[in-house]
Amino acid sequence: MKKQSRRKFSADFKAKVALEAVRNQQTLAELAVKYDINPVMISKWKGELLENIAAAFEKKDATEKQSVDTQELYAQIGQLKVENEFLKKSCAKLGI
Numbered sequence: 001m002k003k004q005s006r007r008k009f010s011a012d013f014k015a016k017v018a019l020e021a022v023r024n025q026q027t028l029a030e031l032a033v034k035y036d037i038n039p040v041m042i043s044k045w046k047g048e049l050l051e052n053i054a055a056a057f058e059k060k061d062a063t064e065k066q067s068v069d070t071q072e073l074y075a076q077i078g079q080l081k082v083e084n085e086f087l088k089k090s091c092a093k094l095g096i
Helices: 011-023 027-033 037-052 053-057 059-094
Strands: none
Touching: 011 027, 011 059, 027 037, 037 053
């Protein structure tokens, strides 16, 4: 017997199928036949879409937080460069 491997679906495909399920133009059974997917999987993707739909409008807060983190990281890099140069000069004077 041949082992059947699990199919992996892209995020775009999942979003497309879930969006069609949310529209209710076709039943889950019809979508399952159309895309050759289990109806339970489609309802799971639909639920995830509805739970995370608010995240599409929260991107501004995430980018602001990321820029603050980036500034802190650049400050740390600058400090480490200064320390590294100091240690190089100290080692050169000692002949190490």
